Amino acid sequence: MSASIPTWVCGAGIIVTLFSSAAVVLGVPSRFLVWSAVGHCGLILTGVGLARSAAAPAGVEAALLYVVNLAIAQLLAWASWRLMRGSSKSPDFGPARGMGRRMPGVASAFTIGAAALAGLPPCAGFFARVMLFAAGFKAGGALGFGAVIACSIQSLAWLAVALYAASAVWLGAPPTRPVRPVSRSRLVGFALLAALTAVLGLIPGPAVQAGERLAYLLGARS
């Protein structure tokens, strides 16, 4: 029996998600944001594949919410992490250790971005995960339950690494090296991105409705 293309897409998404989960835990610590992006891409593929292969339209809405979450939260977390690390090439969390005391605004932005990527409420990632779980259970079978398990593992793996990073930032000893002050415009940008992350989580209706229309276009919803 030959599998359809959406089934292959969903399977590939699950494999990419699981691979990125392993990499985010076992790989180079400072590259954890890269593997988070890869994991989100895997979840997006999984959602779209589920919607087309197993008639679970919530998968498309989950994928769209993941796209929005990835675009905003990843930018927020990556930019703040880069600012805290400075020009260091160290492979671990060392350069960002204790920066919560020296750059509290930037460290807060990183924490909010990491929480959004972990799918904590009130962020768009929370509803994305809820919808992917709903699509997985609606689809059933190996693909559906595989999607649920992959999403769970990705969430826990990312949360573990993000918590270690956040604890290094907030609980570590403050650095002795000089730290450049952050400009007000950058702080305003971080605040706007953080507010946008929260608003998308608290008012997910428009994004979900856009996902419904996308599901119509893709033929996943009749």
Add this chain to the structure above:
Amino acid sequence: MNPISHAAGVQPEQFSSAVVWLNWLVLLPMLAAGVAAAYPRFRVSAHWPAAACHLAVWVAVVSAVTAAALLAFTPDAAWPLTADYRWTGYLFQFRLRLDRFNSVLLLLLCWQFAILALGSRPDARAASQNGIARRHAREASATMLAFGCCTGALLAADLVAFLMFWMALALPVAALLVFAQPEGREAGRPIIVHLLLHALGSLAMLACFAFTWAQTGTTDPFAAGMSLLLRDVAALRWAAVLLVVGFGCTICASALLATRPAFLALCAVLMTTAAGLLMRYLHLLFWPYALEPIAVVVLWLCAIAACGFVGAGLALRTGHFALAMLVCAAACYVLFAVAGSAAAERGAHAALAYLLGLGVSLPLLAPAAGLLRFEARRPGREPGRGSALSRTLGLAAVFSLASAPGTPAFGGGLLLARSLARPQLAPLVVAMASVAGLLVCAFQMVHRVRWLPPSEIGWSDRTAVLTIAAVAAAGVLAWLWVPPIAHAAAHLKGVGGWR
């Protein structure tokens, strides 16, 4: 409106000013948390900083509204307060509801947070310093945020809305843990483990809710429970198992907080809230055969008993043997009272007798334990030899707790044993007794681990505490799996026409 009409698709009609109350009850503590954090030095009086006042005021407001709603309940108006909004289109709704069950739990939560507010009041001289005022304001604002999240989780009548509040609760709790760290700030590991276990429990709950939605097409627990029971009893079992696993992880996560005395109060609040919520959602899922008024009380007592056993394990960890004995004996009495109330008329009398015995024993044992501890610290005293008063109190309490002849519990035991003779009640009472037996075994195991030399055991204390939680969860699962489902199926077949 009764639950049956709601399950049949009739929408609640209570869209009055009461709806506003529910939303403000959840939102205003969160807004007050922001205000308290923004103005750390604002003080109402010399002894009361603004942050503690905010917390106390909101606890009082929520208590008053809840108590008023509880008094206003009548048998025909099960849900006098309901807020219902479309949230994400077709899939989820933001729905808050104050019913008889969660109003009791909300009152319990208010009492606990009131104690926390009183306990968090800083020393007047120390609070005048800037750093301490700021730190206290941060702690109070995080506590208020946690109070808002707990209130929202208790009031939520939609599975996804509940999950949102419950997962959001992890953030203020993590903040409280960070604030309570000593100056060294090196102990981040307990916080990470707590948050990961909380996330694991939330994922199990999410799996339960998504599974329920996929099976029934609704996220209203009343309607979902009804639909699952009518369509697929096995699915209802799996949903309950996932729910118990999710809350079990959360209770374990809370139990880990008890490694430090500073977290004990927070640990107790979280564990009691989690146990109460577990019972609430089990009640919602299983409501078709738990509509009797006694069921609410029974489930609530079960939640308290479960917390009591975990608390006993924790007290043993810290070496408070008298406290552990007190809590464990009280929990055993509650379980016997539950078993008695599940039986027939004589069983109800037995339950009353057990509760009376508990009411006699605890006031005797608590001062006895306190006196013994106090006297053990006095110089020149031999440890374990208290005054005549403490010895008399202790002996009387043990006499009563042991159900010796002449005590109320002795009569309760006789009545319970007679009511066990009714064959149709045997499965439920046996299941309850098995839960009690499992918990007592777990208690004994933790006792051995705590007091024997490590070379003879080889287990860590943490493993023992986790094991007691796992054994308790297994007991609850056994109770869930066998008798209620069988009773419900038999009842539905007897009524006829539902399958």
